[in-house]
Amino acid sequence: MNTQSLTQKNKKVIVSPSHTVPLLPSLNKQPSQSELSQQTVSEAVVNMLENLGVRHAFGVSGGGIAPLWTTLSRSSIQVLHFRHEAGAAFAGVESYFANNCPIVVFTTTGPGLTNALTGMFAARWEGAKVIFISASTPAPQRGRWAIQETSAYTMPISGIFTSGSLFHYATTLENDAELPEIACRLAQGLAKPGGFVAHISIPTSIQSSLSQVPLSRVAFSQSIATASEEAIAECVQLLSEGPFAIWVGFGARHAAKEIRELAQITGAAVMCSPRGKGIFPEDHSQFLGVTGFAGHPSVLTYMQEQQPLRVLVLGTRLSEFTSFWRPAMVPARGFIHVDIDPEVPGAAYPSAETLAIQSDVGAFVKALLKQMPEPLDLSTSILLPHRECITIEPSTEGAVRPEVLMEAIQKTIVEQSDAVVMAESGNSFAWAIHTLRFIQQGRFRISNGFGAMGHLVTGVVGCAFGRNGKAVAIVGDGAMLMNSEVSTAAKYQIRAVWIVLNDARYNMCDQGNSAQGLKGADTEIPRTDFVNLARSMGADGIRVERESDLEAALEKALASPAPFVVDVIIDPTRPAPIGGRIQGLISQRSKEVKN
Missing domain, CATH: 3.40.50.1220 (TPP-binding domain)
Structure with a gap:
């Protein structure tokens, strides 16, 4: 040893x-010489992605990425056009976890790139396999204030365009001679265990230029400890x-x-x-x-x-x-x-x-x-403690208590369907973690590492698409108003379901501040009618104001072939099970004061 x-x-x-195992993918599609003479860099990149096992690309278009976006759209890779780059990135992460296939996220220059970065951080923290492709400003125009200039003159190169704490591998493709190395790096990264997040930045002029560089077959034998x-x-x-x-x-x-x-x-x-x-x-x-x-x-x-x-x-x-x-x-x-x-x-x-x-x-x-010798029963004679499960009877009066909503989700969705249940950052995932009970792996998803609000309110679209089935997101009204991608789900008829805890406030912040003795911060949100909002975008929905109507509403959501929003009017006074987090924050504050 x-x-x-x-x-x-x-x-x-x-x-x-080390135990050596052969790891593929391989790049084995080699165009003929005549095809090479007519192939653009965009076409070469897309061929490379196809051979790496990419089946889907999520993103938002723009002038800077137009040549590559158009080429992707003509390829075997299915392209989904989102409403916001962060939504595309979060959806890409959850699509990966739904089907274990590497995903491409694409954006244009400037804000297109920066809008997606939060999703890329989430991908890195979550351990997804994502290839992020963005456009950048061509070399002759850099430093001259080009439209949405994306270069070292306007953005920090370190960390965004270079490998580091955000991207496992990052580079800018300046000419087609660099394609073979990029292909090798991507194949090697995707073959490794765990996550792999790469960023390939391609200047607009390079995307449409011709390439005569063949991509040879690539295979790796990776040593795994x-x-x-x-x-x-x-x-x-x-x-x-x-x-x-x-x-x-x-x-x-x-x-x-x-x-x-x-x-x-x-x-x-x-x-x-x-x-x-x-x-x-x-x-x-x-x-x-x-x-x-x-x-x-x-x-x-x-x-x-x-x-x-x-x-x-x-x-x-x-x-x-x-x-x-x-x-x-x-x-x-x-x-x-x-x-x-x-x-x-x-x-x-x-x-x-x-x-x-x-x-x-x-x-x-x-x-x-x-x-391990069998049997080796090392348990003590004392009975193990178990979580306490308290059932609250539904009421016909007042707003919906979140505990009752969770029990309805448990009975109707967890126990009577195969849908993946996702819980958004905030009181939503506090209630789901504490209350819901799962007996199968792969039925529950949260994103708590980077903890980006809006991750799963948009990620549910990628999950439902990736698994070609139902995915249900339990979300707050604040997250739902951030970036829900209901419109994207409606366009592609993706069977996503949103259950909105509509309490007209950022309630984790409200309850957390109160528990810490902090007063005066505004956490209220104007009440939103999420059903009418969903229907205006081509989805369907139902509002629930009484606990006795919960199960019927959830059954309707599961049966719907279209994206569906369940807008639940929530009692905001019920304290979420976030005591441990509050104690941690108070402890951190106390240490800062002492120091």
């Missing part, structure tokens, strides 16, 4: 021998020393079956991050609840009263959203933390004893099961 000590305190990292037998043996030994818990994150979503088997033969308690809901069935007797933001008190009860010897962390960064970095979540003997990214283990809890394993989570758990 190759063990390397890092500078972080109490962190032991196991870097396992996997757990060695020695590393697995050490993990088995440590886990066998006493009761342990399993902390499941979104990065473990492809190992749901193996994680359930591991829990059942060991008796380990299981908890999940907010993004990890459904990977381990929430109705299982060994499931404790959700950790972190809008999580369940049962998790802290377990960690404080039945503290396990160790916690096996699978595919989660243990970020603030997932853990609030609570000391109570650190077990007696620390973590065994498995992640494909070697920089993740130990980062959230640098002072905790951590054995870091760099490996694909699925490969690790499969190897662990082979060496």
Whole structure:
């Protein structure tokens, strides 16, 4: 076993021998010499994208990107024309997670490019595979105040046009001789595990120029770090020393079956991050609840009263959203933390004893099961605490309480359909995380890493399109007014559903400020009729003002072949389950004052 000590305190990292596997895609479509002599750079780029497995491109047109946009529209790649670049980017991220196919997002120069950047940050944080193609100003016009000039004279080059913390790979295509290298870089990035976000900027004049550079066949054999037998043996030994818990994150979503088997033969308690809901069935007797933001008190009860010897962390960064970095979540003997990214283990809890394993989570758990003695029931005789489920009877009077809405969504959508349920940033995802219960992986999506408001109110369009089925977004009225892409869904008859918590305010801000003792900020929004707004754009909808009408309205939304908006008049006084977040903000403020 190759063990390397890092500078972080109490962190032991196991870097396992590499397992070499062939990774494709390949670029194998080679035009003839006569075709090359007539091929534009745009055509060469589109051919490259087709061979990389791109099937869909989302974006907004403009003069700077016109040659490439037109070429995309004539290709086998289906092009969806959105209303805003951020909406196209967010939809692209969710389309990727719906069908696992790399997506292209395209924009024109200037604001077209900058409008999409928030979506690109979200793609990077979420771990999507996105190729972002934008236009830039041709070299002879740079520095001369061209229309929407996009160059080093008007924009920061570092980070936008170069590889770094935003893009894994970024470059400007200045001539067709650079195409082979770009093709190789993109193929290599898409073949790697995890996310890959690239930016190719192409000056308008280059897009329409002729290219005679052939793109040769590209294939990669990528070395992937996997757990060695020695590393697995050490993990088995440590886990066998006493009761342990399993902390499941979104990065473990492809190992749901193996994680359930591991829990059942060991008796380990299981908890999940907010993004990890459904990977381990929430109705299982060994499931404790959700950790972190809008999580369940049962998790802290377990960690404080039945503290396990160790916690096996699978595919989660243990970020603030997932853990609030609570000391109570650190077990007696620390973590065994498995992640494909070697920089993740130990980062959230640098002072905790951590054995870091760099490996694909699925490969690790499969190897662990082979060496784990069976049965190895390390559970205690004390019953595990479980999340408390309280049912509130619907009323025929007053505005709709969000808890009652969530129960109707649970019964009508989660349990009686196969729709993906998505929850937008704000009180919407607080209620959904805390209240909804999933027993299948892949049925629930939130975007809490970068936490961009508007991500899933537009991402639901990409998800429904990508899976060719229903996707339902639970959103606030503030997010719905930002950038909903209902018009895009109507144009392409995408079966997206929006359930709007219409309380005429930014209610997370309102409730959060009140909980922190902050007064005077204006959080109110004029009441909007989202049904008439949706119908004006070619969609359908229904307004719900009474709890007794919820289930019928949701059933109508599911049955609709068109995009559909359920406008729910919400009681704004019901406190959302955001206490942990508020305590964290107060704590941060207190530290700033002390410092």
